Amino acid sequence: MSNAVECRKVSFCYDGTDKMILNEADFILPYGEFAVLSGVSGEGKTTLLSIINGVIPFLTQGKLTGQIILDGEDCTARKVSERAKLVGTVLQNADEQIVYEKALDEAAFGCENLNLPSDAIEHRALAALELMKIAPNASTKTLSGGQKQRLITAATLAMGQKILILDEPLANLDRQGSLLLLETLRKLTRQGYAVLLIEHRLDVVLPYADTVYQLTDGKVVRAKDTERLLTENRIHLSYDPPQNRLREPLLTLSGVRYAPGKQPVLKGVDLQLSRGEKLILLGENGCGKTTLLRLLARIVRPDAGRYAQNLIKQRRKKRPSAVWFQKAGYVYQNPSYQLFMPTVLQEVTCSAVSEGYARRMLSLFGLSGLEERHPHSLSEGQKRRLGLAAVLAAKPELLFLDEPTVGQDVGHLTAMVEALHTLQRETGMTMVTVTHDIRCVAALCDRALFLQNGAIAAEGDAQTAEDYLSGKFAI
Amino acid sequence: MLEKFHAKRPLFPLVGFLCSALALIVGMLYSKSLMIFPYIAVLAVLFAAFGLWRAVLGAAVMMGLFGVLTGVLSCLTAGSFDSFFETLGRCLLLGVAAAPMLSIPAAQMTRCLRQMKCPGAITLGILVTIRFIPVLLSEVRQISEAMKTRGVRTAWYRPGTVYRAFFIPLTMRVINISDSLSLSLETRGFAIENKEAAVFRPVRFRLRDALFAVGTAAASVGLAVMV
Numbered sequence: 032m033s034n035a036v037e038c039r040k041v042s043f044c045y046d047g048t049d050k051m052i053l054n055e056a057d058f059i060l061p062y063g064e065f066a067v068l069s070g071v072s073g074e075g076k077t078t079l080l081s082i083i084n085g086v087i088p089f090l091t092q093g094k095l096t097g098q099i100i101l102d103g104e105d106c107t108a109r110k111v112s113e114r115a116k117l118v119g120t121v122l123q124n125a126d127e128q129i130v131y132e133k134a135l136d137e138a139a140f141g142c143e144n145l146n147l148p149s150d151a152i153e154h155r156a157l158a159a160l161e162l163m164k165i166a167p168n169a170s171t172k173t174l175s176g177g178q179k180q181r182l183i184t185a186a187t188l189a190m191g192q193k194i195l196i197l198d199e200p201l202a203n204l205d206r207q208g209s210l211l212l213l214e215t216l217r218k219l220t221r222q223g224y225a226v227l228l229i230e231h232r233l234d235v236v237l238p239y240a241d242t243v244y245q246l247t248d249g250k251v252v253r254a255k256d257t258e259r260l261l262t263e264n265r266i267h268l269s270y271d272p273p274q275n276r277l278r279e280p281l282l283t284l285s286g287v288r289y290a291p292g293k294q295p296v297l298k299g300v301d302l303q304l305s306r307g308e309k310l311i312l313l314g315e316n317g318c319g320k321t322t323l324l325r326l327l328a329r330i331v332r333p334d335a336g337r338y339a340q341n342l343i344k345q346r347r348k349k350r351p352s353a354v355w356f357q358k359a360g361y362v363y364q365n366p367s368y369q370l371f372m373p374t375v376l377q378e379v380t381c382s383a384v385s386e387g388y389a390r391r392m393l394s395l396f397g398l399s400g401l402e403e404r405h406p407h408s409l410s411e412g413q414k415r416r417l418g419l420a421a422v423l424a425a426k427p428e429l430l431f432l433d434e435p436t437v438g439q440d441v442g443h444l445t446a447m448v449e450a451l452h453t454l455q456r457e458t459g460m461t462m463v464t465v466t467h468d469i470r471c472v473a474a475l476c477d478r479a480l481f482l483q484n485g486a487i488a489a490e491g492d493a494q495t496a497e498d499y500l501s502g503k504f505a506i
Numbered sequence: 507m508l509e510k511f512h513a514k515r516p517l518f519p520l521v522g523f524l525c526s527a528l529a530l531i532v533g534m535l536y537s538k539s540l541m542i543f544p545y546i547a548v549l550a551v552l553f554a555a556f557g558l559w560r561a562v563l564g565a566a567v568m569m570g571l572f573g574v575l576t577g578v579l580s581c582l583t584a585g586s587f588d589s590f591f592e593t594l595g596r597c598l599l600l601g602v603a604a605a606p607m608l609s610i611p612a613a614q615m616t617r618c619l620r621q622m623k624c625p626g627a628i629t630l631g632i633l634v635t636i637r638f639i640p641v642l643l644s645e646v647r648q649i650s651e652a653m654k655t656r657g658v659r660t661a662w663y664r665p666g667t668v669y670r671a672f673f674i675p676l677t678m679r680v681i682n683i684s685d686s687l688s689l690s691l692e693t694r695g696f697a698i699e700n701k702e703a704a705v706f707r708p709v710r711f712r713l714r715d716a717l718f719a720v721g722t723a724a725a726s727v728g729l730a731v732m733v
Contacts, residue, residue, distance in 0.1 A: 084693055111689075112697035120693040127683045128690035130637055132512070136613035139706040143620075144695030152706040172640075186694065330651055353657050361655040367678055368652035371671045382657055407678045425657070 033103030035194045035225030036060040036083055038251070041097030043082060052078045054249030055097070060227055062193065065220040067240040068229045069260075072412045072440050074246045076229045077123070080196050083227070084120045085111040101194065116145060119192035121200045123411075123438075125179040134160055134174075134182055135167040141190040152189075159189035162215060164208075173292060176203040176364060176434075177316025177467075184212060195219070196227045201235065202437045203364075205315045205467050206500055213239040231440050232470070233264040264441055268448050269473035269493060279306045280341060281429065281461055282327055287336035289326055296322045298485040299336070306341075306428075309455065309462045309475055311496050314482035314506075320465045321364070321433055323482065327463055328361045328431045342429055357382075360427035364434045366418035370406035375417060378406050383424035392420040395450035397443060412438045416447060423454060432464040436471055448474045469500040481506045511561035513609040518715040519618035522606035525722040529603035532726040534596065536733045542595040545729040546602050552721045553605050556714065561605035569601025570594075606718075612636040617705045626698035634687065641683055649675045 038058040044051050052075040060066055068076050081087040088095045089110050099107045101117045122128060131137045138156035147155070160167050163185040165178060174182060180203045187195070195216070201209045216226045217239045230236045237243070243254040254260050282304040289297040296319045304310055304327070312320045325331045326338075329351040342358050345351075351359075363369055372378040375398060376389070383389035393399050396416040401409065406417055419435060436444050448471045455462060464475045472479075472493070479496035481489040488506045491499070498504035516522075529549055536542060553562045573594040581590035612633060619629040649672055653659075658671040696703075 086689055086693070090689060090692065110697070111692040112695050115693055115695040118693075122686065122689060122693065124682075124686050127686035130633065130687070130691070131613045132611055133613065136611075136706075140613075140696075141694035143617075143704045143706050144697070146702045146704045149704065149706055152704065156706075183690075190694065328655070330655070351654075353654075353659055356655050356657050363652060363655075367682065368649055368675055369656055371653075371656075371658075371674045373670075407674075421656070 034059050034100070035062045035064075035102060036227070037098075037100035038079075038082065039098040039100065041082060041095070041099070042249075043078060043087065043093055043095045045091075045093045051249050053082070053246075053251075056246075056249060056251045058244070058251040060194075060225050062223050062225045063220055064241050065217055065226045065239060066228070066242045066244060067233070067236050068227060068244050068246070068251075069231065069233055069254075069264075070245045070247075070440075072231075072438065072443065073410050075249070076246060077198055079246070079251065080120070080198055080227070080229065083196055084118050085109060085114040112144075115141075115190075115192070117192055118194045118196060119187040119190050121184050121187045121195075121197040123198050123202065125183040125203070126176065128183055129171045129179060132171055133167075134165050134169040134171060134185075137171055137182055138165075138167075138186045138189045141186055145190060155189040155191060156185075159185040162188065162211070164211070173294075175317040175321065177205055177208060180204055181208055181212075181316065188215070193223065194225045194227075198229045199231070199438060200228065201230055201232065203316070203434065203467070206469075206502060208316055209235060209467075210502075231264075231438070232468075233261060234470075237261050266441055266445060266470050267473070268445065268471045270452055280304070281306045281308075282342075283337075283339040284327070284333075285337040285339075287326065287333040287338065289322060289331065289333050291331075296485050297326065297333075300485075300487055302327075302480070302487065304461060304463065306461055307459045309477040310464070311472060311476040311479045312463065312465045312482060313467075313472075313479055313496060313499055314488075318482040319485040320482055324431050324433055324463060324465050328359055329355060330361065357425055358427055359429040359431070360422035360425060361431045362419050362422050362433065362435060364437070366411075366414040367407065369418050369421065370414060373405060374402065375404050375406055375409070376402040378417060379421045379424045382421060384426050388426070389420075389424045392424045395446075395453070396420040397446050412440075412443060415439070416443065419447070419451075426458060427460060428458070429461045430463070432462065432466075432475075434465055434467070436466060436468045441470075444468075444470060451475070467500065469497060472496045472500055511564055511605075511608040512611055513557040513561070515557055515714075516610055516614055517556065517558075517606055517718060518709060518711045519610045519615040520622070521711070521715045521719050522610045523615075525719060526603050526605070526607040528726055529606075529722055530599065532729060533599040533603060536729055537596050537599065538592055539733045540591060540595075541729060541732050542599060543591075545725060546595070546598050548725045548728075549722070550602050552718075552725060553602070556718050558605050558609045561608045562602060565601035565604050565608060566598060567601075569597045573597025610636075614709050617707070618709045620703055620705050621708055626696075630691070630696070630698060634684075637687065638684075642680070645676060645679050645683070649679070 040055045041053050042051060042055050043053045087093060106114055129137055130140055135156055138160050139152050142152040142155055157167060163181040165182050165185060184200055220226050243257055244251050245254055280303050284300050284302040287300045288295055314320050343354050370378055372381055379389040379392055380386050398417055466472060476493040476496050479491045480487050483506050495504055550562050577590040577593040580593040616629055616633050653671045658667055
C-alpha cells in the first residue's frame with residue numbers, strides 16, 4: 032500500500048527572504064498513522080502543511096523545490112482544489128472561514144464541491160455535526176469561538192478524505208471538545224486514515240499520537256524520545272496565593288441577564304469581584320464566558336439586573352468613559368483589532384505611563400529587538416503578546432484576558448504567565464481570565480467560576496480549576 | 507448580520523436578484539419625478555406581502571435616514587427643494603429595491619447559480635460579496651469597540667487618530683479575512699473551473715416566485731406609464 036503523504040527533498044523560502052524554511056526535507060506519513068508536528072512557534076510547521084495541501088505555491092508565493100506525493104500520485108503540479116479530493120484540511124482562525132449562515136449548509140459545502148450524491152451529503156454532514164456536537168440548524172453567527180472551530184472541523188470530516196491535516200484545531204476547544212476530536216482522529220487512523228496534526232500542547236495530544244515530528248534546521252525529524260519531549264512540555268505554572276488580601280468589592284453583578292437574540296446568553300448571573308483578585312471563568316464552548324467577560328468590562332450592557340463598580344467615580348452614565356478603559360484593560364482573543372500604530376514601540380508607548388515602562392513591557396513579553404517592526408508584520412503569537420504589553424503599559428487596575436495563551440509554545444507561555452504574575456504582584460491589579468489552558472490555569476487563578484448554559488453553576492479554587500480541565504472534576 | 511433580513515420562505519434567488527435589479531434600474535430612470543415615492547410605496551407593500559417585511563423595514567429606515575441627511579446637503583448646495591426629494595427618493599429606492607436581494611441566504615444563492623450552470627467565477631464573486639457585507643459590518647463594530655478599549659475616541663477633529671485606529675485594523679482584517687476565506691474555499695474543494703459540483707437541497711421555482719416577478723414588473727411598467 033502506498034504512503035498517504037511523501038515529501039521528497041522539499042525546500043522552500045518565502046518571496047522576499049533568503050531564509051530557507053525547509054531545506055531538502057523528507058517526510059513520510061503512512062496510512063493508519065496519527066502524527067503530531069510540534070516545536071517552537073515560527074519554525075515552519077504551518078508551511079509544511081501548506082506545501083502538502085498545495086496552498087504553497089498556488090496561493091502563497093515562494094520558491095519551492097522537491098516532490099509532493101499524495102496517495103502514491105505525484106501531486107506537485109496539482110492545484111489546491113484538486114488536492115482537496117485527497118487531503119482534508121482544518122486551518123487556523125475558524126471564524127474567518129465560515130461561508131454560510133446555517134451549520135448544516137456549512138458542513139455540506141465541501142461535500143457539494145466534491146460532487147457527492149445528495150443523500151450522502153446529508154448523511155455525512157449530519158453525522159459530522161453530531162460528532163462535533165453542533166446543532167444542524169444552528170446559526171453560524173451566534174456560535175462561540177470554540178463552536179466555530181468544531182463546525183469547521185466537522186465540515187472537513189464530512190468531506191471524508193483519507194488524509195487529514197489539522198493546524199492547531201484544539202486552540203479554542205474546551206476539554207471535552209479536544210478529547211472528542213482526538214478520540215475521533217485516533218479512531219479514524221485505526222480505520223486506515225492518515226492524520227497530521229500541529230499542536231503545541233503535547234501533553235494533551237501525545238496519549239493519542241503514534242509519532243511526533245519536529246522541524247529542526249529546515250528538516251522534519253522524528254522525535255525518538257517522546258517521554259522526554261512530554262516531560263519538557265508538561266509544565267505546571269502555579270504560585271502561592273497572596274496572604275491578607277483586602278476584600279474590597281470592585282465589581283458586583285446581581286441577577287444579570289443578557290440576550291442579544293432570541294436565546295439568552297447569560298441568565299441571572301450573580302458575581303462579586305474583589306480588588307486584587309485573580310478570577311478565572313471556565314466552562315464548555317458556548318456557555319457564555321466571553322460574553323460575561325465583555326459584560327464585566329462594560330463593552331456590552333446587561334438587559335436586566337444590576338451592575339455596580341468601584342473602579343472609577345462616574346455619575347449615572349450608562350456608557351463607559353475613556354477613564355474607565357484607562358483603568359480597565361481588555362485584551363481581545365484576536366489581537367489584530369487592538370493594534371494600530373506604525374511600530375511596535377509606538378504601539379506600546381501610545382498608552383504607556385512612560386517610555387521606560389513601555390520598554391520594560393516589551394522586554395517582559397519577549398518583544399525586545401522588534402521595536403521598529405510594524406505590529407501587523409508579527410506572527411500571531413507575537414501579536415498576542417504585543418496586545419497584552421500595550422494594554423499593560425497603561426498600568427490598568429483591572430485586566431480582562433480572553434484566551435491569552437492560544438498558540439504560545441512552552442517558552443513563551445512561561446514568560447507570559449511569569450510577567451503577568453510579576454506585574455500583578457507589583458501593582459495589585461485585579462485579573463479576570465477566560466482560558467482552557469491547563470498549563471497555566473493555576474497561575475492565573477485565586478478563584479474559579481464554572482459557567483453552564485449562561486449561569487454560574489459552581490465555584491472553586493486553583494486546584495478545582497485544574498481538576499476541571501484535567502477531567503477530575505465535573506460541574 | 508444580514509440573517510435577520512432573511513425571509514421565512516425565501517424567493518427563488520434569481521427572481522430576487524432580477525427583481526432587485528429591475529426595481530432599481532426603472533426607479534433610477536424616473537427618479538426626478540415625484541411619482542417615485544408612490545412607486546417605492548407600492549414596491550414596499552408588495553415585498554412585505556411576500557414576507558420580506560424585515561428587509562424592507564430595515565433597509566428603508568437605514569437608507570431613509572441617510573437620504574434625509576444627504577438630501578439636506580444636496581438642497582443646501584443646489585439651492586432647491588427638488589434636489590432634496592430627488593436624493594431622498596434615490597436613497598429610499600436603493601434600500602427598498604435591495605430588499606429581495608438581502609432576503610436571500612448565501613447558500614440558496616450559490617445553489618441556484620450552480621443549478622443554472624453559472625460560471626464558477628460569477629458564483630464565487632457573488633458568494634464572497636454576500637459573505638463580505640455582514641463580515642464588514644461586524645468588523646466595523648468590533649474595531650470600534652476595540653478602539654474604545656485602547657482609549658481611542660472617534661472625533662471629527664482628530665482624523666489622523668481615526669485613520670490609524672480604525673482604518674488600519676479594518677484594512678488588515680479585511681485582507682486577512684479574504685485570504686482565510688479563499689484558502690478555506692479552495693481547501694474545501696471549491697474551484698472556479700469545477701463544473702461538477704453537486705447541489706445539496708436544490709432550490710425550486712414556484713408559483714409565488716412568478717407572481718412576485720409579475721408584481722414587480724407591473725409596478726415598474728405602471729411607473730413608466732404614469733410618468
